[in-house]
């Protein structure tokens with residue numbers, strides 16, 4: 145074994161140019177793999193983040209005529225007790241109109257306990273001007289709405305409910321949640337304000353839940369779990385996966401094509417190494433023949449090439465990881481949006497990189513297998529005779 | 532004296548479709564510690580015979596016994612051990628490993644045998660190399676030496692494991708007559724010092740005549756067998 149390794153190293157060193165070319169070949173394969181993998185994972189992460197990052201992943205509504213959930217305290221406790229739930233907010237949502245001088249605009253008034261809702265929707269982070277509502281009868285609206293109807297933070301606005309009841313609210317801030325339909329339609333008020341104005345005290349219309357970020361893809365299971373625990377027939381559970389089936393199938397299609405690309409890159413690397421090593425066995429067949437005449441065992445003669453494959457694989461993987469990271473960093477540094485943010489945020493996952501390196505090394509060892517077998521089967525007499 | 536090597540009814544036929552018989556019913560045995568030469572015309576079957584003795588090739592029929600053990604009964608690994616411990620080869624075309632230095636080449640059979648190199652064995656290798664006149668070029672790569680130096684390196688390599696038998700196939704075939712003379716003197720000294728059995732193929736009659744025994748092969752048969 146040790147001798148096999150020593151001979152392998154010597155063979156590789158004695159032909160530095162060729163050795164470097166093989167290592168470079170493996171490295172390019174690995175770096176392409178890491179780059180594509182990081183790119184696609186980054187794309188998916190940001191897509192999912194955009195889709196579900198600032199919104200509830202599970203929501204519970206009532207399937208009753210008035211859509212109101214009564215006696216929600218007990219349900220609230222049960223949800224809170226679930227360890228996968230990291231954020232829980234109750235909402236009292238109602239349609240209303242924003243009353244303007246010569247027109248009116250339909251609004252969805254959403255009453256929240258704002259500290260809770262902030263965890264999910266990140267209102268305070270997305271305030272453009274002013275602040276989030278702190279007192280009763282304060283409201284914030286989306287920037288699109290402010291712009292369209294020329295409203296100013298500090299204005300007092302009038303809303304009308306479906307029973308023609310009118311209420312004056314103070315506009316204390318504007319937000320930008322980066323979703324046009326929200327920016328145009330939502331009016332965020334404290335929970336009490338909504339409950340009083342719409343005359344639904346002690347009732348809410350939904351629970352909104354975010355789960356542990358590690359488990360977002362299990363939101364459907366967590367939702368089913370909650371449904372069993374809560375056990376109230378009139379409640380309806382929905383989760384982001386159900387609402388985004390197309391997105392999910394798109395993502396999984398993308399993942400499969402990414403894996404396919406990576407598999408083909410690896411196959412070409414393996415074929416490359418296998419053919420170069422096969423040539424190396426031919427180049428070194430004289431040496432193998434001499435060594436066998438001196439009494440090295442067939443297994444040792446085989447190990448020489450297994451070691452060569454392993455050494456090439458390890459160095460190729462290391463260089464490839466370095467190149468891949470360099471490529472990725474360069475890409476995020478130089479391919480920028482006008483505002484200076486990277487066009488595509490790569491997701492550099494340590495475990496993915498490690499896996500790529502390990503796979504490349506294993507693949508190189510595999511590629512060395514046929515040359516190794518050839519070397520172990522080589523008959524010294526063929527070499528000695530054909531001087 | 533003990534017969535270290537015995538060949539019984541050895542036949543060698545090359546080829547499967549077109550068969551050429553190269554050796555016919557060879558019966559030979561060699562005494563331990565003897566210095567033997569094999570002569571014969573080119574193509575008479577000398578190398579074929581030596582390769583059979585060296586276990587590099589197998590006879591079509593017949594038995595070869597080395598140290599009273601039938602070679603045909605050994606598996607690949609046992610043959611490898613036998614080649615490593617008991618046999619030393621010196622080929623016409625020296626066959627050094629070009630990736631290694633002269634010293635490393637000399638040490639290779641020992642490393643194959645023991646898996647490691649000790650200070651003692653390096654010392655011994657250097658002594659042998661001094662003996663064969665390679666003091667100056669020990670650390671040269673095999674390719675960075677003259678033909679004579681390479682051949683002497685191959686001889687030093689054949690000696691390192693103190694094999695019982697050294698097989699040499701025209702070891703001076705491509706050397707000038709002075710070098711040839713030196714190398715034969717060297718082999719003879721080793722034979723006398725270590726009691727190593729030598730079987731040397733040569734086309735040089737002058738050299739052959741200095742051996743204890745001359746075996747002449749002609750058309751695959753023993754034509755003459757003279758002992759002194």
Ligand SMILES: Nc1ncnc2c1ncn2[C@@H]1O[C@H](COP(=O)(O)OP(=O)(O)O)[C@@H](O)[C@H]1O
Pocket residue numbers: 529545546551553571572573574575576577578579580
């Ligand atoms: N692999 C082989 N296949 C067929 N014929 C061979 C082979 N090797 C050697 N021969 C033939 O066997 C004969 C003896 O060869 P060899 O033992 O090398 O002779 P020598 O060493 O005496 O010159 C020659 O005629 C040669 O052509």
Ligand SMILES: [Mg+2]
Pocket residue numbers: 577578579700
């Ligand atoms: Mg010959």
